Amino acid sequence: MSSKYNIVSLIRKKRDGKVLTSNEISYIVEAYTKNEIEDYQASAFLMASFLNGLNADESAALTDSMLHSGIVVDLSSVSGKKVDKHSTGGVGDKLSLILAPVVASAGVPVPMISGRGLGHTGGTLDKLESIPGFTVDMDLDRYLDIITKHGLVLAGQTKEIAPADKKLYSLRDVTATVESIPLIAGSIMSKKLAEGIDALVLDVKYGSGAFMKELDDAIELAETLVSIGEKFNKKTVAYLTNMDQPLGFKIGNWLEVEECVEALQGDGPEDIMKLSNLLSGTMIWLGGRAENVEEGIRISEQQISGGYAFRKWIDIVEEQGGDSSVIKDLSKYPKAEYEFELHSKVEGYVSGMNSYEIGIASLELGAGRVSIEDKIDPMAGITLEKKVGDKITKGETILTGFTNKPAMIETVTEQLYGAVEISREKPEIKPLVTHVSDSEGTRAFEL
Amino acid sequence: MSSKYNIVSLIRKKRDGKVLTSNEISYIVEAYTKNEIEDYQASAFLMASFLNGLNADESAALTDSMLHSGIVVDLSSVSGKKVDKHSTGGVGDKLSLILAPVVASAGVPVPMISGRGLGHTGGTLDKLESIPGFTVDMDLDRYLDIITKHGLVLAGQTKEIAPADKKLYSLRDVTATVESIPLIAGSIMSKKLAEGIDALVLDVKYGSGAFMKELDDAIELAETLVSIGEKFNKKTVAYLTNMDQPLGFKIGNWLEVEECVEALQGDGPEDIMKLSNLLSGTMIWLGGRAENVEEGIRISEQQISGGYAFRKWIDIVEEQGGDSSVIKDLSKYPKAEYEFELHSKVEGYVSGMNSYEIGIASLELGAGRVSIEDKIDPMAGITLEKKVGDKITKGETILTGFTNKPAMIETVTEQLYGAVEISREKPEIKPLVTHVSDSEGTRAFEL
Numbered sequence: 001m002s003s004k005y006n007i008v009s010l011i012r013k014k015r016d017g018k019v020l021t022s023n024e025i026s027y028i029v030e031a032y033t034k035n036e037i038e039d040y041q042a043s044a045f046l047m048a049s050f051l052n053g054l055n056a057d058e059s060a061a062l063t064d065s066m067l068h069s070g071i072v073v074d075l076s077s078v079s080g081k082k083v084d085k086h087s088t089g090g091v092g093d094k095l096s097l098i099l100a101p102v103v104a105s106a107g108v109p110v111p112m113i114s115g116r117g118l119g120h121t122g123g124t125l126d127k128l129e130s131i132p133g134f135t136v137d138m139d140l141d142r143y144l145d146i147i148t149k150h151g152l153v154l155a156g157q158t159k160e161i162a163p164a165d166k167k168l169y170s171l172r173d174v175t176a177t178v179e180s181i182p183l184i185a186g187s188i189m190s191k192k193l194a195e196g197i198d199a200l201v202l203d204v205k206y207g208s209g210a211f212m213k214e215l216d217d218a219i220e221l222a223e224t225l226v227s228i229g230e231k232f233n234k235k236t237v238a239y240l241t242n243m244d245q246p247l248g249f250k251i252g253n254w255l256e257v258e259e260c261v262e263a264l265q266g267d268g269p270e271d272i273m274k275l276s277n278l279l280s281g282t283m284i285w286l287g288g289r290a291e292n293v294e295e296g297i298r299i300s301e302q303q304i305s306g307g308y309a310f311r312k313w314i315d316i317v318e319e320q321g322g323d324s325s326v327i328k329d330l331s332k333y334p335k336a337e338y339e340f341e342l343h344s345k346v347e348g349y350v351s352g353m354n355s356y357e358i359g360i361a362s363l364e365l366g367a368g369r370v371s372i373e374d375k376i377d378p379m380a381g382i383t384l385e386k387k388v389g390d391k392i393t394k395g396e397t398i399l400t401g402f403t404n405k406p407a408m409i410e411t412v413t414e415q416l417y418g419a420v421e422i423s424r425e426k427p428e429i430k431p432l433v434t435h436v437s438d439s440e441g442t443r444a445f446e447l
Numbered sequence: 448m449s450s451k452y453n454i455v456s457l458i459r460k461k462r463d464g465k466v467l468t469s470n471e472i473s474y475i476v477e478a479y480t481k482n483e484i485e486d487y488q489a490s491a492f493l494m495a496s497f498l499n500g501l502n503a504d505e506s507a508a509l510t511d512s513m514l515h516s517g518i519v520v521d522l523s524s525v526s527g528k529k530v531d532k533h534s535t536g537g538v539g540d541k542l543s544l545i546l547a548p549v550v551a552s553a554g555v556p557v558p559m560i561s562g563r564g565l566g567h568t569g570g571t572l573d574k575l576e577s578i579p580g581f582t583v584d585m586d587l588d589r590y591l592d593i594i595t596k597h598g599l600v601l602a603g604q605t606k607e608i609a610p611a612d613k614k615l616y617s618l619r620d621v622t623a624t625v626e627s628i629p630l631i632a633g634s635i636m637s638k639k640l641a642e643g644i645d646a647l648v649l650d651v652k653y654g655s656g657a658f659m660k661e662l663d664d665a666i667e668l669a670e671t672l673v674s675i676g677e678k679f680n681k682k683t684v685a686y687l688t689n690m691d692q693p694l695g696f697k698i699g700n701w702l703e704v705e706e707c708v709e710a711l712q713g714d715g716p717e718d719i720m721k722l723s724n725l726l727s728g729t730m731i732w733l734g735g736r737a738e739n740v741e742e743g744i745r746i747s748e749q750q751i752s753g754g755y756a757f758r759k760w761i762d763i764v765e766e767q768g769g770d771s772s773v774i775k776d777l778s779k780y781p782k783a784e785y786e787f788e789l790h791s792k793v794e795g796y797v798s799g800m801n802s803y804e805i806g807i808a809s810l811e812l813g814a815g816r817v818s819i820e821d822k823i824d825p826m827a828g829i830t831l832e833k834k835v836g837d838k839i840t841k842g843e844t845i846l847t848g849f850t851n852k853p854a855m856i857e858t859v860t861e862q863l864y865g866a867v868e869i870s871r872e873k874p875e876i877k878p879l880v881t882h883v884s885d886s887e888g889t890r891a892f893e894l
Contacts, residue, residue, distance in 0.1 A: 014496065017780065040490040041622055047462065050462065051495065051498045174485070
């Protein structure tokens with residue numbers, strides 16, 4: 001190698017807790033992407049970065065070099081400020097499918113590139129693909145066509161987008177270096193910035209069903225994401241949201257599409273509607289179509305009540321090859337072969353629903369994948385009949401499971417009993433959104 | 448893999464600062480040796496261990512599994528307690544070649560397996576191989592034959608000895624995970640314990656010419672080595688010795704053999720004789736041939752003055768194929784083609800000799816290798832004319848360099864001027880040995 005950098009010296013520098021320059025970070029990312037650095041050296045560097053951290057400049061340099069490892073989409077031909085949203089992932093979090101058509105119908109273009117589910121949380125792409133015929137795979141020309149025509153596109157990550165992130169992420173996955181705030185932030189932001197956006201809304205989740213169990217870690221992640229966004233001159237707003245129980249009532253790919261359709265028709269659960277309107281409202285404001293977030297929320301509500309959001313949703317489903325007849329009539333979708341109910345053994349109040357356990361149960365029923373090659377069953381999942389705070393009598397149904405794998409029912413039933421807590425006293429309900437983080441810092445914000 | 452362990456979980460455990468069980472450590476070492484764990488996973492584990500440390504039990508487990516990755520030599524057929532010595536390496540440290548014949552001639556068997564030089568310090572094997580015909584490569588049968596016949600053998604590490612250490616060391620070298628005390632200790636002890644020894648003397652060096660620059664780190668390494676030795680029921684004594692200036696006057700492979708021959712004939716430099724007799728004396732005591740270290744030292748001196756040590760040296764040189772005529776008459780050895788002297792530009796006292804810089808200069812003159820494939824020039828090296836504390840006049844020779852690479856002379860001369868410090872005041876001379884560490888702890892010990 002004729003480079004002026006030596007990878008062993010750079011690993012040593014990070015190992016010893018020193019700060020790397022932007023050029024040094026770029027060298028590592030570029031050389032690794034070109035296979036000029038070995039996997040075992042990249043993994044040693046990742047572990048040293050995990051344990052000694054990367055500061056704001058290093059995180060921005062990492063993002064920048066991963067971003068420029070591939071193409072950055074030029075959306076200047078699409079008029080208006082392009083705004084996207086990213087969620088760090090939670091059980092039952094299907095909000096992208098609601099807010100994308102809401103925001104696009106309000107005149108703010110949403111060029112959304114999403115990921116697949118891995119672990120206990122579902123992925124937007126898997127949910128979209130539960131709609132018969134819907135395709136998320138497309139080349140750049142088609143991506144530009146769709147966003148130009150509809151002000152909205154729902155695509156998967158192509159190989160041209162941040163290939164360095166793809167390679168590094170695969171390595172992190174097998175070397176226990178995933179849960180690092182700067183590495184997570186770099187991975188998220190490099191992909192989002194590559195979409196060609198002008199602004200970004202983030203839903204950073206914490207609690208039992210989220211990757212970040214603690215609020216403090218979630219705040220640190222939110223602030224890192226915002227600081228990277230600001231360094232790239234993209235207005236970035238992050239909400240900190242509680243994931244101690246699943247979002248909405250439905251978990252599983254098609255089940256979540258169903259709940260989104262209900263929401264787009266103005267008939268969604270309260271938590272879903274509130275959070276979705278907050279995020280949509282913020283996107284509409286960042287897109288320059290509202291004076292402030294409050295006005296954005298009002299516009300968001302109107303896009304739903306006026307039927308504009310649902311119409312946009314039908315348009316995009318049809319544009320991307322989906323069968324809109326099942327969207328227009330949800331009862332036409334096939335059902336899972338097996339259904340089972342979980343009944344309360346006592347009387348009282350639902351006081352806890354461990355989203356992580358419920359997410360894993362849904363995965364085991366067929367809704368998720370253990371390894372990247374696993375096939376997903378779009379019909380599998382769980383419908384909650386109760387949520388935290390609800391009164392329940394003995395024998396009443398807590399939730400219903402749907403699966404095509406009957407052998408899993410017994411195991412999963414056991415797990416689900418362990419995931420639901422019932423107490424005699426009515427529990428205190430935690431607010432759904434607790435903080436907001438933007439260029440001015442982090443402050444309390446309740447919803 | 449059908450193992451009950453998952454490597455990613457084990458990396459995560461160490462990453463999170465938790466303590467691994469002996470079985471978990473054994474799994475990692477064994478599976479890695481069998482190529483069931485990828486290099487990139489092993490390197491992430493090494494970096495996590497480097498940064499979060501391994502405690503005494505983990506270090507012992509690491510040593511044990513590396514030790515048992517190969518054969519442990521059974522020396523029960525050789526009568527007496529077998530004792531070896533290991534030095535962490537210093538510039539001009541040629542003591543193994545002196546104390547091995549001294550101790551063996553006193554009736555304590557020394558089954559010595561040594562390494563090659565890498566970096567600024569020379570290796571025992573390279574020094575031995577500067578004797579024409581001397582071979583350090585042998586199979587186990589031959590190793591047993593020689594130790595049985597002579598109570599002494601000077602061998603290189605065979606592939607049967609601690610192969611896991613060999614594989615892990617190669618990976619550490621390219622992933623900046625070399626300088627970790629528990630990893631260093633495990634590497635040293637797994638090889639030494641594989642020799643079939645009953646006791647071990649360690650020379651743990653610190654200062655500018657040593658791998659450990661700081662006394663505190665050297666003490667930590669000494670204590671880790673002793674604690675591993677004790678866990679394996681091998682009496683282990685470690686001396687902490689100062690390496691702020693080279694040991695003796697001669698640096699370079701054959702030059703060091705020359706100085707050893709002079710020492711074995713009772714005519715070595717004071718520092719060499721004192722340290723060598725201390726280490727030999729301790730080995731003789733551990734081997735049960737003296738009541739205490741002091742008596743061991745007296746015996747060591749007698750083995751030299753009586754000519755027994757030198758005779759043992761000639762025997763082993765001849766047994767291992769070496770030409771003893773050059774040992775008996777040092778002037779018969781060929782000289783390097785080029786010689787150059789470094790003259791003092793001022794009058795005063797030599798107040799500092801940076802051993803690291805001098806070691807690197809010697810390497811560049813041909814005495815060492817930059818990469819493992821480089822060939823060594825046995826004639827190249829440096830002879831000091833002065834040492835720290837000596838008076839020097841303007842123009843007087845500080846040292847002489849020997850090389851067959853004339854192109855290097857100018858560069859090296861510059862470096863060497865930078866390595867030698869001359870002051871007007873007579874400097875304080877630091878003691879050579881400052882501490883001893885054994886099963887009862889570490890305490891001051893001056894020599």
